[in-house]
Amino acid sequence: MRIGEIAAVVGVTTRAIRHYHHVGLLPEPDRRPNGYRAYTVRDAVLLARVRRLTELGLSLDEVRDVLADDAGRDLADVLEELDADLARQETEIKERRRRLAVLLAAEPGEGEPISPALAELLAKAPHTTSPTAAKDREHLTLLDATGAGGEEVYAALGPLAADPAVLALYERLDELADAPADDPRIPGLAAELVAAVPDEVFAAIPRDGAVVTGFKEALLAEYAPAQAEVVRLVMEAFIERGRG
Amino acid sequence: MRIGEIAAVVGVTTRAIRHYHHVGLLPEPDRRPNGYRAYTVRDAVLLARVRRLTELGLSLDEVRDVLADDAGRDLADVLEELDADLARQETEIKERRRRLAVLLAAEPGEGEPISPALAELLAKAPHTTSPTAAKDREHLTLLDATGAGGEEVYAALGPLAADPAVLALYERLDELADAPADDPRIPGLAAELVAAVPDEVFAAIPRDGAVVTGFKEALLAEYAPAQAEVVRLVMEAFIERGRG
């Protein structure tokens, strides 16, 4: 048989067969005078064995091992390992599909894949065009994606988000966009912000390991000077609370 | 933040981030005077979005598309397609595991992954050292692997395998190993072989499409001249029966 014929018999492509030759999985058969590979039925039997194993999901290296050690004992080992691997993949896929289902169910409006808990929180918050509020929401999605914040954080933030008084605080922060870093309104606003956040929020944020070096600086760099001052003061106050 | 810091915040490797830059999935941030990449919190937010999507199983190209079309409508499409794909993979894995389970249950002796139906058939056949019988078994595994033979073939072959008289036929075929192609024993043996195979076997073999060109020649080449003659006669007789 020529390569196309054995390929048709066994049900694989000629490219695959040549690849098997290339990696030494199948021996190169004799050649006809014109250079064509001349396959025997025994080659087809061998190829079919290879094929069965690869279709089960074994890697070519594993197939080579199994065919080399004709022990048959090895095969059972490899198959069991493979089954364990497939089981792992299966649960992985199920988990992903579960999360996908959650997203698909809750997302026909949002253009962002976020956890349902955060989605609920954001939905509760009043609509606003405040830039600093938008920034806060972005930071929350970051927290959400890293998985650092659990359900408790969102639950604790719930009343805060629903409180219309918070909007006024955001607006006062917005007003500091062009103010100098020593604006007199800074300390007062910082104090009010600290007071507004309930203790539970702070308690719910996992404090395992310090915040990554450089993150705070980067966070402050996001804001105008006077706003950064406010944020810095608020953060300091929280760190104090953490120590207390 | 430096690259290692943003990587720690979001929970990815620096290599992945650089890769995202390389393929244009994330914009290259500004550089510090020393050449280090300087990331902002906004970069972290973006990276986190990318990360969420890739973790769901989207390809980097798909992520790029989703982030480009901020429509949010596109996202739902991609996610649904992804879910369909995952569902397909899941059933695929289940099917493989099912076959694996069958093999693992029935195989603690055989060194070959074959269908249980064929395994049962081979177990029924009496033990023999006949080379031509061994060849036949190999050819059956080939048939088994290609999926051409269904359960009916094996069922029809059952009585034949269990018949000890068949052993004598194999031995007579073996005896022709060194005989010339015009040995007088050939026609009689061929006729007896044809007579031995029940009609159901022949009927059960699916005859969709001719046998692959070149296969018969290769099959005949497996045998010594006189044996090949027998096989050829048997095949001819079957083809005749097929026409009738």
Added chain:
DNA sequence: CCTTGACCTTGCCGCAGCGGCAGGGTTTCT
């Protein structure tokens, strides 16, 4: 001051299992 160690930079190779293509030659059918 010098070293060590922990960072950062660019860039290229490797991975699995083939598919595709280029740039030939052969056989076969019409």
Added chain:
DNA sequence: AGAAACCCTGCCGCTGCGGCAAGGTCAAGG
């Protein structure tokens, strides 16, 4: 005789990074 359908070798491409090489940079400690 020409076209279609085969065959050959060989190399690049895909995915999503990981690893390694061969450096530059920066902070802390002996």
